[in-house]
Amino acid sequence: MGGDPVPTYCPLCVSRCGARAEVADGTFRALLPDPSHPTGQALCLKGKAAPEILYHPSRLLHPLRRTSPKDAPDPGWEEVSWDDALDTVAERLLAMRSAHGPQSVGFSSSSPSTSAISDAVDWVQRLIRCFGSPNYCNYMELCGWGRYLAPLYTFGASVPGSYLPDLESAGCILFWGYNPSVARLAHATSTVAAVRRGAKLVVVDPRKAGLAARADHWLRVRPGTDAALALSLTHVMIENGWYDADFVREWTNAADLVGGRSVWDLLATRCAEFPPDFAADITGVPADDIVATARTLWETRPVAFYTWSGLEQHSNATQTLRAIDVLYALTGSLDVPGGNVLFPAVPSNPIDGMEFVSEADPPAVGVDERPLGPARFGFVTGEDFYTAALDRRIRALVSFGGNMVMAHGDSARGREALRSLDFFVQTDLFMSPTAEIADIVLPVTTPFESEALKIGFEYSEEAQSLVQLRRPLVPPRGEARSDLRVVFDLATRLGLGEYFWDGDIDAAFRHQLAPSGITLEELRAHPEGVRVPLTTRYRKYTEAGFATPSGKVELYSQTLERHGYDPLPTFVEPLSPRSRADLADRYPLVLSCAKSLFFCETQHRQVAALRKSARDPQVEIHPSTAASRGIGAGDWVSLDTPHGSVRARAKLNASLDPQVVFGQHGWWQACDELGAPGYAPYGPDSANLNLVLRQTPSDPISGSSPLRAGVCEVTLLAQREHADAVE
Ligand SMILES: Nc1nc2c(c(=O)[nH]1)N[C@H]1C(S)=C(S)[C@@H](COP(=O)(O)OP(=O)(O)OC[C@H]3O[C@@H](n4cnc5c(=O)[nH]c(N)nc54)[C@H](O)[C@@H]3O)O[C@H]1N2
Numbered sequence: 001m002g003g004d005p006v007p008t009y010c011p012l013c014v015s016r017c018g019a020r021a022e023v024a025d026g027t028f029r030a031l032l033p034d035p036s037h038p039t040g041q042a043l044c045l046k047g048k049a050a051p052e053i054l055y056h057p058s059r060l061l062h063p064l065r066r067t068s069p070k071d072a073p074d075p076g077w078e079e080v081s082w083d084d085a086l087d088t089v090a091e092r093l094l095a096m097r098s099a100h101g102p103q104s105v106g107f108s109s110s111s112p113s114t115s116a117i118s119d120a121v122d123w124v125q126r127l128i129r130c131f132g133s134p135n136y137c138n139y140m141e142l143c144g145w146g147r148y149l150a151p152l153y154t155f156g157a158s159v160p161g162s163y164l165p166d167l168e169s170a171g172c173i174l175f176w177g178y179n180p181s182v183a184r185l186a187h188a189t190s191t192v193a194a195v196r197r198g199a200k201l202v203v204v205d206p207r208k209a210g211l212a213a214r215a216d217h218w219l220r221v222r223p224g225t226d227a228a229l230a231l232s233l234t235h236v237m238i239e240n241g242w243y244d245a246d247f248v249r250e251w252t253n254a255a256d257l258v259g260g261r262s263v264w265d266l267l268a269t270r271c272a273e274f275p276p277d278f279a280a281d282i283t284g285v286p287a288d289d290i291v292a293t294a295r296t297l298w299e300t301r302p303v304a305f306y307t308w309s310g311l312e313q314h315s316n317a318t319q320t321l322r323a324i325d326v327l328y329a330l331t332g333s334l335d336v337p338g339g340n341v342l343f344p345a346v347p348s349n350p351i352d353g354m355e356f357v358s359e360a361d362p363p364a365v366g367v368d369e370r371p372l373g374p375a376r377f378g379f380v381t382g383e384d385f386y387t388a389a390l391d392r393r394i395r396a397l398v399s400f401g402g403n404m405v406m407a408h409g410d411s412a413r414g415r416e417a418l419r420s421l422d423f424f425v426q427t428d429l430f431m432s433p434t435a436e437i438a439d440i441v442l443p444v445t446t447p448f449e450s451e452a453l454k455i456g457f458e459y460s461e462e463a464q465s466l467v468q469l470r471r472p473l474v475p476p477r478g479e480a481r482s483d484l485r486v487v488f489d490l491a492t493r494l495g496l497g498e499y500f501w502d503g504d505i506d507a508a509f510r511h512q513l514a515p516s517g518i519t520l521e522e523l524r525a526h527p528e529g530v531r532v533p534l535t536t537r538y539r540k541y542t543e544a545g546f547a548t549p550s551g552k553v554e555l556y557s558q559t560l561e562r563h564g565y566d567p568l569p570t571f572v573e574p575l576s577p578r579s580r581a582d583l584a585d586r587y588p589l590v591l592s593c594a595k596s597l598f599f600c601e602t603q604h605r606q607v608a609a610l611r612k613s614a615r616d617p618q619v620e621i622h623p624s625t626a627a628s629r630g631i632g633a634g635d636w637v638s639l640d641t642p643h644g645s646v647r648a649r650a651k652l653n654a655s656l657d658p659q660v661v662f663g664q665h666g667w668w669q670a671c672d673e674l675g676a677p678g679y680a681p682y683g684p685d686s687a688n689l690n691l692v693l694r695q696t697p698s699d700p701i702s703g704s705s706p707l708r709a710g711v712c713e714v715t716l717l718a719q720r721e722h723a724d725a726v727e
């Protein structure tokens with residue numbers, strides 16, 4: 001029996017688009033956009049494929065236990081009951097904690113930007129903190145820490161991140177290393193609306209991707225040189241007086257003296273090292289464009305900006321983001337209408353378990369190497385996790401989703417690290433190259449089979465005011481359980497029941513909701529959500545200052561200086577044919593990568609509705625670069641880095657600098673329905689880009705992995721195979 005579409009939202013990626021679901025005869029049939037929802041203007045193909053994901057034949061439906069050794073070709077999976085599986089997990093973790101301390105147990109989760117783990121991620125953190133482990137991996141070194149740490153040491157808060165672009169009122173929108181048309185549909189639709197009403201748009205991206213085609217200024221930066229560009233823009237702004245002098249005087253540490261010179265003078269001197277002509281040579285962005293962009297940023301402010309993974313996956317990520325934050329500070333747009341605003345939130349009780357963290361806890365792995373980095377906050381980078389697993393400081397891993405070996409550079413090292421653990425449990429929807437290494441694999445529900453509470457949708461005051469309880473559309477397939485259920489069940493078995501309402505999720509939600517004045521019953525009766533009116537206050541810094549040591553925006557950071565880092569934003573040439581003349585003959589091209597419109601990260605290649613739009617892994621190459629190598633569109637090529645070769649099909653892209661090449665990570669899965677092949681995660685025929693990228697040299701502050709600037713060569717695979725055969 002059909003019925004009216006059920007109001008819901010799609011949590012498959014960070015966009016979290018408002019939606020309506022068609023359910024008929026107990027079957028989830030379709031997901032449709034819901035324009036009445038603040039994020040519901042449109043759905044992407046992934047969201048529309050939600051029923052296919054839910055009903056996919058290769059879903060994990062039962063808890064599994066490995067019966068063969070880690071290096072056996074077949075893990076020998078045996079179905080076990082949930083009770084057996086969870087009892088084993090609890091027993092192993094408790095034994096590990098008594099023998100080696102809570103820090104010997106690492107936890108991890110998929111990124112909430114690429115999965116519905118956002119439903120449960122705060123509760124996962126509560127579990128970790130109650131258990132007492134300081135070691136949590138969540139991929140933020142690939143798309144979060146630069147954007148968190150740089151503004152933390154500049155503004156005392158996460159900008160952007162917590163302070164989101166107020167696209168509705170922005171005079172100028174600046175997207176830097178961010179392509180919302182692929183990555184975050186709700187931002188893309190609001191940006192298109194803003195441009196239509198006359199907002200200016202600046203896009204900094206080596207590719208003319210997404211909204212770059214509509215931009216007033218598209219700056220085609222060479223991968224990894226963004227700091228030089230930001231310093232040059234700032235130089236032009238300072239030289240021309242294109243900055244908010246009142247804000248700089250009142251609210252930054254510009255006037256502070258360091259060694260007899262003002263911070264402003266030191267900053268100006270640093271920026272003057274990058275006059276437009278010089279920056280043009282480094283970045284590939286014409287000098288005139290740098291000047292014109294600086295003028296636009298000034299004349300059309302307030303500026304709302306967003307940066308993302310184009311800037312995060314670099315060995316100089318934090319300083320690059322610092323350079324952009326300083327530039328942004330000069331526009332005076334922070335927390336003003338049309339700038340980047342911390343929107344108010346519906347009052348709720350925090351549940352992430354911060355109250356269980358104390359100074360006396362053992363430190364997180366990586367704190368010695370990067371004292372201001374993720375470890376300071378209880379997070380571990382993939383690189384540090386692998387090292388700690390290999391040297392046995394971490395001996396167990398509890399992983400809620402995530403495909404670690406495929407997501408991080410150096411997949412082979414990842415496999416070795418995971419194999420060296422004494423115990424590894426993974427919850428997932430599908431078997432993956434990572435889950436294959438686990439001792440126990442627990443089947444989770446898709447978000448459309450489970451309930452979740454969402455308090456606020458981040459984007460705007462209106463979106464923030466919406467509280468929604470997403471209801472299960474259909475019962476779970478097989479024995480799958482939600483991550484939330486797994487967290488609560490595991491917590492009670494670990495003796496932490498008193499902090500988890502003895503496993504009663506409704507009671508936990510009631511606690512969380514208490515300050516909002518909304519009840520669970522109200523939310524269940526209103527699947528479209530309940531609104532709590534909110535009023536945004538702007539320029540909140542005028543009340544309590546900034547949450548930095550000086551209470552001001554720190555153009556010069558003494559915190560960074562004390563730890564031996566440059567207190568002013570700085571540019572460092574990435575791994576490139578320029579910095580490595582010794583590699584330039586063999587690897588003359590610059591390699592970066594970007595996400596696919598059709599898949600989330602390493603997922604979804606098995607879904608026919610998506611795979612049919614992108615059958616093969618692709619590498620984008622400039623037509624002239626391809627032609628000089630005898631490569632035509634669609635040819636299979638070998639993408640060669642100093643660490644090995646992987647295969648992909650050439651896609652010609654005339655918008656690229658001829659020296660720049662763009663790869664795609666995440667290819668391993670087959671799509672049986674289409675007869676589209678899978679690819680080995682390791683070895684000669686692999687299409688796994690991360691097999692030939694490395695986690696080092698990582699950013700000295702944040703530990704970010706340099707996946708987006710490297711050196712490579714591209715060769716026609718047929719010719720190469722022939723050459724190999726002749727030798
Ligand atoms: N469809 C889809 N949506 C997703 C995801 C997905 O896999 N697929 N993943 C989700 C996740 S986990 C995240 S973190 C977000 C990420 O969202 P984004 O960061 O927007 O994702 P990307 O497309 O990888 O990168 C953005 C842009 O950075 C550019 N870029 C690459 N190197 C550089 C550089 O050196 N400098 C500059 N300035 N730009 C560079 C790329 O060309 C690309 O257009 O998306 C989320 N949403």
Ligand SMILES: Nc1nc2c(c(=O)[nH]1)N[C@H]1C(S)=C(S)[C@@H](COP(=O)(O)OP(=O)(O)OC[C@H]3O[C@@H](n4cnc5c(=O)[nH]c(N)nc54)[C@H](O)[C@@H]3O)O[C@H]1N2
Pocket residue numbers: 109110111113114115116117139142143309400401402403404406407408409427428429430432444445446447483593594595600601602603664665689690693707
């Ligand atoms: N070369 C290169 N590498 C990259 C990137 C890049 O741009 N270039 N991007 C990086 C980025 S930004 C990130 S965030 C990481 C992402 O890395 P991951 O967080 O590992 O993301 P996915 O590859 O999407 O894998 C998600 C896994 O979780 C499972 N899953 C999906 N939904 C759920 C759920 O609701 N619950 C549970 N328990 N499991 C679920 C999926 O089946 C899959 O196995 O990858 C990074 N790797």
Ligand code: SF4
Pocket residue numbers: 010011012013014015016017042043044045046047048183184185186
């Ligand atoms: S962009 Fe697509 S996958 Fe992401 S939340 Fe929206 S519909 Fe779902």
Ligand SMILES: [Mo]
Pocket residue numbers: 111113114139142143309
């Ligand atoms: Mo990410």
